[in-house]
Every structure is written in C-alpha cells, then in structure tokens.
Amino acid sequence: MCFRKNIVIPLSLILILSCKQLPQKSVVQYQGFQISKQVPVDSAFIRFLVPYGNQLKSSMGKVIGRSENGLYKKQPESEIGNFMADAVKDMSEKKYGKKVDAAFVNYGGVRSYIAKGDVTVGQIFELMPFDNLVIIQEIRGAVLQQFLDVTALDGGWPLSGLTMEIKNKKASHILIGGKPIDRDVVYSIANSDYVANGGSNCSMLKGIKQENKGYLLRDALIDYAISRTEKGKSIDSNLENRVVNANE
Amino acid sequence: MQTNRRKFIEQTAAAGLGLATASLMPQKVAAFKKASQFTILHTNDVHSRLDPFPMDGSRNQGLGGVAARASLITGIRKEKEHVLLLDAGDIFQGTPYFNMYKGEPEIKAMSMMGYDAATMGNHDFDAGIENFANQLLHASFPIVICNYDFNGTALEQKTIPYQIFKKGNTKIGVFGIGIELQGLVPENLYEKTVYQDPIIMANRTAEILKKEGCNMIICLSHLGDKYEDSKVSDEILSKESYDIDLIIGGHTHRFFETPRKYQNKRQNEVLVNQVGWAGIQLGQLDYNISSYNTSKTPSSKSIFIVNKTTK
Numbered sequence: 001m002c003f004r005k006n007i008v009i010p011l012s013l014i015l016i017l018s019c020k021q022l023p024q025k026s027v028v029q030y031q032g033f034q035i036s037k038q039v040p041v042d043s044a045f046i047r048f049l050v051p052y053g054n055q056l057k058s059s060m061g062k063v064i065g066r067s068e069n070g071l072y073k074k075q076p077e078s079e080i081g082n083f084m085a086d087a088v089k090d091m092s093e094k095k096y097g098k099k100v101d102a103a104f105v106n107y108g109g110v111r112s113y114i115a116k117g118d119v120t121v122g123q124i125f126e127l128m129p130f131d132n133l134v135i136i137q138e139i140r141g142a143v144l145q146q147f148l149d150v151t152a153l154d155g156g157w158p159l160s161g162l163t164m165e166i167k168n169k170k171a172s173h174i175l176i177g178g179k180p181i182d183r184d185v186v187y188s189i190a191n192s193d194y195v196a197n198g199g200s201n202c203s204m205l206k207g208i209k210q211e212n213k214g215y216l217l218r219d220a221l222i223d224y225a226i227s228r229t230e231k232g233k234s235i236d237s238n239l240e241n242r243v244v245n246a247n248e
Numbered sequence: 249m250q251t252n253r254r255k256f257i258e259q260t261a262a263a264g265l266g267l268a269t270a271s272l273m274p275q276k277v278a279a280f281k282k283a284s285q286f287t288i289l290h291t292n293d294v295h296s297r298l299d300p301f302p303m304d305g306s307r308n309q310g311l312g313g314v315a316a317r318a319s320l321i322t323g324i325r326k327e328k329e330h331v332l333l334l335d336a337g338d339i340f341q342g343t344p345y346f347n348m349y350k351g352e353p354e355i356k357a358m359s360m361m362g363y364d365a366a367t368m369g370n371h372d373f374d375a376g377i378e379n380f381a382n383q384l385l386h387a388s389f390p391i392v393i394c395n396y397d398f399n400g401t402a403l404e405q406k407t408i409p410y411q412i413f414k415k416g417n418t419k420i421g422v423f424g425i426g427i428e429l430q431g432l433v434p435e436n437l438y439e440k441t442v443y444q445d446p447i448i449m450a451n452r453t454a455e456i457l458k459k460e461g462c463n464m465i466i467c468l469s470h471l472g473d474k475y476e477d478s479k480v481s482d483e484i485l486s487k488e489s490y491d492i493d494l495i496i497g498g499h500t501h502r503f504f505e506t507p508r509k510y511q512n513k514r515q516n517e518v519l520v521n522q523v524g525w526a527g528i529q530l531g532q533l534d535y536n537i538s539s540y541n542t543s544k545t546p547s548s549k550s551i552f553i554v555n556k557t558t559k
Contacts, residue, residue, distance in 0.1 A: 026493075029534040029554045030507055032523060033320055034311065037300070041315035042322065045357065049298055049314070052345060052353050060344045070305070111342060115304035125344040129296075130374065198431055 060122030064222060065229040069236050070116035076156025076166055076243040080113055080127070081105060083237040085160035087224035088217065092134050092190035095215050100136065101176055102144075102161035103190035105217075106200045107154055119225060119235045128218040132192040136211040142183040146204040148174060154200070156243040167246040192217050286330035286415040288466065288533040289321060292498030293369065293525035294335070295342030296354055301526070312527040314357040320530055321361055328534070330415035333362060334422065336498035337369025337470035340380075342526070350375045351383040359388040365411050367424030367468035368393050369498060373437045378402040392424035392468060395449035397442035409453055412460060418537070421457030424468040425450050425485070427499060446471060446480055447488045454491035464535070467492050472499040473508075473522055486510040486518040494519045494533070501525040507533070507553060517551045 033039075071080035089103035112126040139147075148164060148171035151157035156166055165173040174181040191205070198206035225235050300313035325331050335358065340351045351372075358366065368391055372380055381402040384391065394409035410423035425446045429438045446469075454465050467485070474483040482497040489512045503524035510518045523529040 025538040026551045027536040027538075027554060028507070028519065028551055029536070030521070031532040031534075032503070033530045033532060035300075035313065035316045035320065035527060035530060037310040037316075039316040040319050041313070042318040043315070045315035045318050045360065048357065048360065049353065052349060053299070056344050056348055059348070072306075113306060115302075115306050117304065122344050125347055126342065129341050129343070129347060194434060197434060199434070201431060203431070 056122070060120060060125060062121045063118045064121060064124075065119040065225045065235040067114050067116055067119055067235040071114040071235070071237060073110050073113055075107060076245055077239055077241070078110075078158065079237045079239065080110060081107070081158025082160070082240070082242065083114075083235065084110065084127070084221060085158040086237065087221050088134055088190050088192075089160040090227075091220035091224050092136060092215075095134070095213055095220075096136055096211060098136075099188065100161065100190045101187040102159060104151070104160075104192075104195065105158040106192065106195050106202075107151075107157045108200055109192065109194070110158065114235060121222060124218060124221050124225065128221055130194065130217075132194045132217045133212060134190055134215045134217050134220050135193045135196050137189050137191065137196055137205065137208050138186050139189055139205070139208055140183065141181050141185050141187065143204055143208070144187055144189065145171065145174070145181060145183065147202060150201050150204075151243075156245075159242060163242050165244050165246040172246065284416060284418045284463070284535070284537040285328075286332065286418050286420070286464075286535050287324065287328040288494065288496070288531075288535070289324060289331060289333045290335065290496045290521070290523065290531045290533075291317075291527055291529075292336035292470075292496065292522055293338040293501055294354070294527040295338055295371065295525060296340055296346040296351075297343060297526040298345050298353055298357060299343070308526065308528060314361070314527070317527055317530060318357075318361050324532065325362075330418070332364050332413060332415065332420060332422070332466075334466070334468055334496055335363055335366035336468045336496045336522075337367045337424075337426070338371045338498060338525075339366065339369070341371040341374045346374070350379050352386060355383045355386040359386060363389040364413060365390050365392050365422050365424075365468065367391065367470055368396070368407070368426050369470040370427055370429065370433050373429070373433045376437050377439050377441065381406050392422055393426050394423050394453040395444040395446050396426050396429075397444060398440075399442075400440045403441070410457060412457070412462060418464055418535075419460075419462045420464045420466060421454070421460065421462035422466045422468065423450070423453045423457065425471060427470050427472065428480075447485055450485055450492065451488070451490055454489065458491045463537075465491050465493050467495045468498075469495050470498045473497050473502050473504075473520065474500075482520045482522075483508075483510065486512060486520055488513065489518060490514055492518055494521070496531075497522040503529060509551065509553070519551060519553075 073080050084105045085103050093100050152166040152171040153169045163175045164171045195202045196205045297312045298314050301308040301311050303309045339354050340346050390411050391407040393407050398404045413420045428443050457465050469482050472481050474481040482495045487510050502522050504522050507519045507521040512518050523531040
C-alpha cells in the first residue's frame with residue numbers, strides 16, 4: 001500500500017518498514033478559555049437578549065425571601081438539600097393533608113444554589129428548572145431500603161424526616177422519625193414523579209401507586225420560601241448529620 | 249431540506265472519491281508535502297446560560313454568557329483560517345429563559361455565533377420531542393446524532409447522523425452520539441425514540457466517514473466522560489473505537505485540565521475533551537497535522553498535546 005514500494009524491488013522491504021513506521025504526527029495545541037468579565041461582549045447579543053430578558057425580569061424578579069448565609073450544594077448533606085427536602089415534606093403534608101414520614105430530592109435534580117441576599121422566583125427556577133411534581137407513595141420498609149441504597153451509592157441525597165449513614169456504598173443505621181427502619185412497616189414517602197417513575201436508577205419505585213395532585217416541586221419550594229418569610233424566618237438551613245459517611 | 253442536504257453530502261463525497269482514484273499518484277505526493285491546520289472550538293452542557301452568572305458572590309459569578317462567548321469566537325475566527333464550532337448537547341434547561349421560551353433564544357444565539365454542528369443531550373428533550381423539533385426551525389446548523397432512531401416522532405428526518413466539512417485540505421467528519429434515555433428522561437418526553445448501542449453505531453458511522461475520505465473524525469458525545477461502574481462512557485467508547493480521532497464530550501460537567509488521551513483498537517491515539525458546563529469555558533484545539541498517511545491500512549497516529557496557559 002505504500003506508494004514507494006514499487007520503485008526498486010530490493011529496497012521494497014526496507015521501504016515498507018519505513019513507511020509503516022512513518023506516523024501521522026498531529027500536534028494539538030489546547031487552550032481552555034474562561035469566559036470571564038474580562039472578555040469583551042458582542043453588543044449584538046446584548047441587544048438580542050433584551051426583549052427576552054425584560055419579560056423574564058417582570059415574572060422572575062419577584063423577591064420571596066432573604067437568605068442570611070446562602071445555601072450551596074454538596075454531598076452527602078448540604079444546606080440547599082435540607083432546605084429543599086424540608087420544603088417537599090412540609091408542603092406535601094399541607095397539600096395532601098396527611099402525615100409524610102420522609103421526603104426526598106434527587107441530588108442530580110439540585111441544579112443551582114441560593115446566594116446570600118434576596119431570594120427571587122427566578123432563583124428557585126434555576127434551582128428546580130424541571131417541571132417535576134411532588135407525589136406521595138406508600139412503600140414498605142424493604143423497598144425503602146433499596147431506594148436508600150441507591151441514594152447511598154450516589155453519594156447521599158437530600159432528605160427530610162430520616163437519618164442514615166453511608167457504609168460501603170449502602171444505607172445503614174436508618175432512623176425514620178427517630179425509629180429504626182422496619183422492613184414490614186409501610187411508610188408514606190414524598191418524592192418527585194421523576195424518581196417515582198424510575199428515574200435516577202430508582203426502578204424499585206416504578207409501578208407503586210402514586211398520589212398525584214399535579215403539584216410542581218418548584219411551586220412547593222416557592223410556597224415554602226414564602227411561608228418562611230411570612231413567619232419571619234430567613235431562607236437558611238443547617239447541616240444536621242442527616243446523611244453521614246460512616247467510613248470517614 | 250434535510251434530505252437535500254444529505255444528498256448533497258453524498259454527492260460531494262462521491263465526487264471526491266472519483267477524483268482520488270483518477271489521479272492517485274499526484275494526490276498522494278501532494279498530501280505528503282502539505283501540512284494541515286485547523287481549529288476546533290467547542291462547548292457542552294451550556295444549559296440555557298445566555299447571561300453570565302449573576303454577581304452574587306457565588307463561585308461562578310460573572311462567568312459565561314453568549315455575548316462574551318460570541319466576541320471570543322469572532323476573535324479566533326479572525327486569527328484562524330479553518331475553524332469548526334461544535335457543541336456536545338444539553339443546550340436546554342437550567343435558567344428561566346428555558347422555562348419561558350422553551351429554547352428559542354438558545355438556538356437563535358447558537359445560530360448567530362455560527363455553530364457548525366451540535367448533538368442532542370438528555371435535557372434537550374425536557375420540553376418534549378416536538379418542542380425540540382420546533383426550535384430547530386431557528387437553527388442554521390445541523391443536529392448530528394447517529395444512535396437515536398426517531399422514526400415515528402416529531403424529530404423523524406429532522407436530524408442527520410453526520411456532517412462532513414472541508415477545511416483547507418482536511419475533510420472533517422462530525423457525528424453525534426446520545427446517552428441511554430430510559431431511566432434518565434421521562435418516557436412521555438422522548439416518546440418512541442429508540443436508543444441504539446453507542447459503540448456499534450459510533451464505529452459504524454466513523455467507518456462510513458473514513459470511507460468517504462475524512463482525514464479527521466470527530467464524535468460529539470453526550471455519554472459522559474467516565475463512570476465508576478461499567479456504564480458506557482467516552483473513555484469506554486474511545487478504547488472500543490477504530491476510526492475516531494477526537495471525542496468532544498459532555499453530560500458529566502467536567503472541566504478537563506487538558507484533553508485526555510486513550511488508545512483505540514488500532515493502537516492509535518484518541519483525544520477526549522470536555523469543558524465543564526454553562527458556557528463557562530470555550531475549548532480550543534489547534535490541530536497541526538504533519539502529513540496524511542495515504543495508506544489504507546491502519547497506521548500509527550501520534551498526538552502531541554501542547555497546553556497553552558488558560559486565559
């Protein structure tokens with residue numbers, strides 16, 4: 001296949017070899033540009049965004065509370081996660097008019113943070129941009145254990161009403177309402193429809209009856225923030241060892 | 249329109265092939281002498297981040313935004329003759345722009361920036377498959393994806409498996425690979441879309457591109473860079489591949505310090521890169537290829553990465 005092969009027969013072997021060894025050499029120069037404030041802006045794009053932005057500001061700019069410390073995302077437990085899971089527990093109990101044993105938010109669904117200062121509707125949209133619904137399922141302790149194992153394998157999910165340890169990538173020392181989990185007890189669990197439909201590897205929840213009032217998870221967060229503000233509380237939360245890594 | 253474009257690609261490819269066989273020797277000599285230079289610019293997981301992050305004291309404050317990215321791209325295009333601008337999916341979802349406008353300003357801004365191709369991420373299904381098809385009416389670039397079968401959905405005939413670009417003396421084939429949708433995207437959003445094995449489809453498509461005479465084959469992948477378990481990733485795809493030169497990745501939102509290098513099935517080197525998310529970074533890969541090996545048999549390709557300081 002080498003084009004010089006045919007020139008002189010005695011040399012062909014050497015040439016085949018040399019051709020074979022002739023590599024295609026690529027030099028790739030890599031540069032990762034940070035798109036920072038120092039990069040000048042293209043004004044055509046600023047003009048392009050104005051009409052979209054103006055309409056957004058009127059609906060998204062509404063202030064619904066204030067955060068003193070700011071809430072950020074991390075695992076196994078985070079301030080923002082506790083805020084969200086508490087919102088799901090509190091608001092689902094109100095919306096569905098029943099006691100909920102535990103509430104969950106999938107970690108991958110925590111999409112943003114809340115900065116210190118005024119909290120706007122727009123920030124909640126960034127935190128929970130998906131149109132997921134808050135649903136309730138009645139599940140047995142054995143299934144709950146399987147579900148918690150998935151959250152443990154994923155590094156720990158935001159939760160409320162329950163505490164657990166992550167040991168060897170499994171959920172252990174699970175306490176619900178302060179009591180150890182019982183395989184045969186049926187628990188009332190608030191979750192997003194995304195997870196309950198088997199999303200984020202939660203196939204064990206799929207097919208279990210859901211109580212669904214079409215209540216958006218994002219609306220639960222907004223309603224919870226407003227109710228805290230009305231009670232004179234800020235949009236803050238603390239780390240309380242709800243989920244801890246046992247191996248550390 | 250799409251079928252016309254596909255026909256056009258096929259025709260150009262056929263014409264190119266005819267030329268190569270007709271004048272084999274001079275072409276080969278020319279190919280050996282001519283070095284080739286081109287630049288790949290890329291983003292992934294921009295997630296509707298049209299404005300920079302707000303100045304609120306958070307880690308990413310002031311970063312990103314299409315207005316700054318556009319001016320950076322314009323500057324690079326002035327400097328470099330042969331530029332391809334690519335995106336590895338998850339264009340949608342993450343700011344209220346998406347909740348309100350369902351992706352219209354995102355697609356329009358990418359068209360204004362002159363994107364050459366993009367693939368689909370899982371979140372691009374978030375407002376439904378029909379919505380994505382509708383937003384594509386605003387796109388001046390193709391969506392390349394070869395392992396989703398959209399038959400019987402609104403996206404049928406609206407995407408293409410690959411696109412071939414001629415940049416100087418380099419023929420660049422760009423194709424796309426999407427992630428498994430089941431368990432990740434609600435079924436009512438992706439509807440009848442059939443996910444096909446990414447490794448089989450990627451190798452099949454890359455082989456087609458090689459046969460069409462591409463000297464450079466790029467995979468836009470939304471598989472994710474790598475996982476702790478055996479879930480298919482860019483790392484696995486690169487090792488299982490034969491003809492891919494570069495994988496522009498996404499989904500896992502990782503900022504690579506430098507592109508990763510893997511060996512494929514032919515013991516050639518494959519580069520994998522990913523630039524985090526939210527349009528915080530723009531990746532630039534300047535290729536300088538000494539010669540194109542004219543041999544049809546697999547030859548060794550070595551890639552030397554030179555890192556410039558990140559600006």
